[in-house]
Amino acid sequence: MKSICVFCGSHNGTREGYRVEAARLGRTLAERNLGLVYGGASVGLMGAVADAAINAGGRAVGVIPQSLIDMEIAHTGLADLHVVASMHERKALMAELSDGFIALPGGIGTLEELFEIMTFAQLRFHQKPCGLLNIEGYYDQLIGFLNNAQMQGFVSSEQIRYLLVGQTVDGLLDSFSGI
Numbered sequence: 001m002k003s004i005c006v007f008c009g010s011h012n013g014t015r016e017g018y019r020v021e022a023a024r025l026g027r028t029l030a031e032r033n034l035g036l037v038y039g040g041a042s043v044g045l046m047g048a049v050a051d052a053a054i055n056a057g058g059r060a061v062g063v064i065p066q067s068l069i070d071m072e073i074a075h076t077g078l079a080d081l082h083v084v085a086s087m088h089e090r091k092a093l094m095a096e097l098s099d100g101f102i103a104l105p106g107g108i109g110t111l112e113e114l115f116e117i118m119t120f121a122q123l124r125f126h127q128k129p130c131g132l133l134n135i136e137g138y139y140d141q142l143i144g145f146l147n148n149a150q151m152q153g154f155v156s157s158e159q160i161r162y163l164l165v166g167q168t169v170d171g172l173l174d175s176f177s178g179i
Contacts (some may be wrong), residue, residue: 006037007114013138037063062074071174
């Protein structure tokens with residue numbers, strides 16, 4: 001079974017649409033027979049995507065550092081929960097277990113995970129699709145920043161192409177060739 005790694009917040013954010021679309025992504029992954037790999041928490045958008053995948057009969061795998069188990073409230077209903085020693089190990093294992101990556105709304109940690117995986121694609125450490133689900137325009141300013149960085153000569157058009165941007169769950173997943 002192929003799996004999609006989802007980077008997202010451990011909070012719900014200010015708009016109900018973020019949680020609604022996180023749940024839609026979880027359900028859609030299950031319906032498409034794609035496993036979910038994510039940060040292992042039961043709260044926020046992480047919990048929403050995992051709960052929806054599990055409730056739709058899908059497989060959800062979490063990866064969480066021991067130090068975050070209490071802080072993020074580890075999900076107890078997962079097919080598998082990998083407990084690792086560090087954030088570096090978390091990201092490496094999530095990447096290893098996944099065939100593609102999607103970022104939902106989130107904070108600095110979500111952005112750091114997304115940019116690391118995009119950097120690894122740029123360096124050709126992997127050739128897995130990287131997507132951004134731009135729920136209710138959450139990432140509009142980030143997309144603008146990347147376009148400006150390209151215009152200013154700091155990001156190449158090839159680097160921009162590594163990031164697939166979708167407004168809907170189905171549209172974004174449909175753009176992931178081979179998955």
